[in-house]
Amino acid sequence: xxxxxxxxxxxxxxxxxxxxxxxxxxxxxxxxxxxxxxxxxxxxxxxxxxxxxxxxxxxxxxxxxxxxxxxxxxxxxxxxxxxxxxxxxxxxxxxxxxxxxxxxxxxxxxxxxxxxxxxxxxxxxxxxxxxxxxxxxxxxxxxxxxxxxxxxxxxxxxxxxxxxxxxxxxxxxxxxxxxxxxxxxxxxxxxxxxxxxxxxxxxxxxxxxxxxxxxxxxxxxxxxxxxxxxxxxxxxxxxxxxxxxxxxxxxxxxxxxxxxxxxxxxx
Amino acid sequence: xxxxxxxxxxxxxxxxxxxxxxxxxxxxxxxxxxxxxxxxxxxxxxxxxxxxxxxxxxxxxxxxxxxxxxxxxxxxxxxxxxxxxxxxxxxxxxxxxxxxxxxxxxxxxxxxxxxxxxxxxxxxxxxxxxxxxxxxxxxxxxxxxxxxxxxxxxxxxxxxxxxxxxxxxxxxxxxxxxxxxxxxxxxxxxxxxxxxxxxxxxxxxxxxxxxxxxxxxxxxxxxxxxxxxxxxxxxxxxxxxxxxxxxxxxxxxxxxxxxxxxxxxxxxxxxxxxxxxxxxxxxxxxxxxxxxxxxxxxxxxxxxxxxxx
Numbered sequence: 001x002x003x004x005x006x007x008x009x010x011x012x013x014x015x016x017x018x019x020x021x022x023x024x025x026x027x028x029x030x031x032x033x034x035x036x037x038x039x040x041x042x043x044x045x046x047x048x049x050x051x052x053x054x055x056x057x058x059x060x061x062x063x064x065x066x067x068x069x070x071x072x073x074x075x076x077x078x079x080x081x082x083x084x085x086x087x088x089x090x091x092x093x094x095x096x097x098x099x100x101x102x103x104x105x106x107x108x109x110x111x112x113x114x115x116x117x118x119x120x121x122x123x124x125x126x127x128x129x130x131x132x133x134x135x136x137x138x139x140x141x142x143x144x145x146x147x148x149x150x151x152x153x154x155x156x157x158x159x160x161x162x163x164x165x166x167x168x169x170x171x172x173x174x175x176x177x178x179x180x181x182x183x184x185x186x187x188x189x190x191x192x193x194x195x196x197x198x199x200x201x202x203x204x205x206x207x208x209x210x211x212x213x214x215x216x217x218x219x220x221x222x223x224x225x226x227x228x229x230x231x232x233x234x235x236x237x238x239x240x241x242x243x244x245x246x247x248x249x250x251x252x253x254x255x256x257x258x259x260x261x262x263x264x265x266x267x
Numbered sequence: 268x269x270x271x272x273x274x275x276x277x278x279x280x281x282x283x284x285x286x287x288x289x290x291x292x293x294x295x296x297x298x299x300x301x302x303x304x305x306x307x308x309x310x311x312x313x314x315x316x317x318x319x320x321x322x323x324x325x326x327x328x329x330x331x332x333x334x335x336x337x338x339x340x341x342x343x344x345x346x347x348x349x350x351x352x353x354x355x356x357x358x359x360x361x362x363x364x365x366x367x368x369x370x371x372x373x374x375x376x377x378x379x380x381x382x383x384x385x386x387x388x389x390x391x392x393x394x395x396x397x398x399x400x401x402x403x404x405x406x407x408x409x410x411x412x413x414x415x416x417x418x419x420x421x422x423x424x425x426x427x428x429x430x431x432x433x434x435x436x437x438x439x440x441x442x443x444x445x446x447x448x449x450x451x452x453x454x455x456x457x458x459x460x461x462x463x464x465x466x467x468x469x470x471x472x473x474x475x476x477x478x479x480x481x482x483x484x485x486x487x488x489x490x491x492x493x494x495x496x497x498x499x500x501x502x503x504x505x506x507x508x509x510x511x512x513x514x515x516x517x518x519x520x521x522x523x524x525x526x527x528x529x530x531x532x533x534x535x536x537x538x539x540x541x542x543x544x545x546x547x548x549x550x551x552x553x554x555x556x557x558x559x560x561x562x563x564x565x566x567x568x569x570x571x572x573x574x575x576x
Contacts, residue, residue: 002375002376012363090359091358091359094355095354095420097325097326098353100348101348264328265328
């Protein structure tokens with residue numbers, strides 16, 4: 001009950017946040033870019049080049065999806081960091097924590113509030129994908145649940161990482177670290193030859209970073225594209241999602257452990 | 268015997284910037300108690316350690332040494348927090364909510380079950396004179412209105428102990444009087460109130476006890492009446508004082524004030540006996556001999572001044 005109260009309040013606060021408004025405008029801009037491409041490819045499609053145009057359109061939508069997905073990761077991290085740091089900076093946390101509320105309950109409420117926000121974001125992202133492919137004349141054929149659950153788990157991971165980091169440092173530093181981690185992952189995903197990276201670097205990276213399927217051969221947490229486009233048995237999906245949730249849970253528990261012992265005052 | 272509402276036993280707290288910087292002692296082994304049903308003022312200059320003490324008490328920060336107990340529990344214990352109402356210094360709030368929504372939020376967190384939450388909240392808002400602002404977001408409130416709202420949220424859970432950090436901060440004289448009256452009403456209900464204030468004249472009027480700290484150290488703790496009577500002067504009232512005797516009295520360093528039908532003589536406590544004997548010997552009728560009360564402000568400045576020296 002108390003966790004839900006904190007979560008709802010956190011979600012309500014996000015809806016009045018200027019940074020969220022800016023990110024929503026960015027989301028809209030990415031959507032419009034994708035829409036422009038989808039309509040352009042549709043107008044260029046003829047009977048003879050239909051397959052090629054479909055390929056080009058999906059590639060373009062894939063890029064839009066990548067931007068939206070990256071924006072979502074940053075949003076999840078920022079929302080998690082700000083929801084805790086903002087309360088401490090403004091001092092609102094004092095009146096809240098004077099209530100019969102345990103510290104872990106406060107953090108769980110905040111985390112749940114972030115997940116509520118990211119659920120709205122994921123639904124919006126799914127809507128954008130279906131709208132773009134439909135308007136482009138080439139509806140996307142995949143399991144819709146993959147496009148809902150995978151990004152949500154991914155954002156749960158980033159939110160938990162940010163929540164852990166913000167119990168140790170200020171939110172600007174948190175966003176710096178998150179941006180660096182995201183860049184590193186993008187580099188690893190994009191790297192053509194991972195075999196050049198020595199094992200003693202690859203192994204720690206594999207365990208330290210989320211979404212590092214490509215670092216080692218074994219699957220740890222699928223990227224959304226992998227999960228959406230390749231046909232895996234449900235056991236593989238469950239394993240991949242369990243890895244992701246496990247990663248988020250460990251980070252969240254670390255956040256609770258640190259938050260339990262830190263000062264709640266501005267000083 | 269009931270446990271005290273608040274117990275501080277040799278509590279110490281030091282601040283230090285992360286990784287480097289000097290260690291700044293905020294509290295240096297302070298010990299005091301606040302009994303149940305008492306209204307206790309917690310006084311000290313800026314930076315004396317009042318807010319730090321209150322933060323330790325509420326479990327927002329941890330003391331490095333000593334032990335603190337509130338209502339018999341360790342700070343931060345949910346069982347204690349269920350029975351505490353807290354007003355932080357510079358009460359902060361969610362700007363986008365109105366007063367009613369904020370109080371509903373706090374009521375849900377307090378876990379208090381009430382049949383009609385709307386009526387309870389409306390009653391509290393009337394009590395702090397914030398009725399009639401329905402729909403106005405708190406971000407548009409004045410400083411005084413925010414402070415009143417903070418007091419309302421502190422009262423929300425019908426607490427047994429009220430911890431108020433500068434409750435009259437930001438209020439105009441009428442608002443300060445309202446808060447004073449409210450505290451006196453709560454005192455009559457038997458609630459324990461622990462408040463910090465810079466306005467010593469108010470603390471003097473409403474508090475049973477005072478605890479004075481200076482630079483993290485306890486300077487003085489005691490009953491308000493004893494503290495105010497700590498002056499080192501006495502007042503002797505006599506029916507008459509012959510002119511010749513007046514010079515002798517003044518010779519002992521006393522001051523004389525003639526009124527209709529009586530004469531007031533103020534002198535150092537050390538001269539009390541000599542003066543009384545002198546007056547009796549001259550056949551003056553001593554109507555009263557009482558220790559002169561000092562104001563809390565005088566006592567505070569004297570004690571804190573001594574600490575500074």
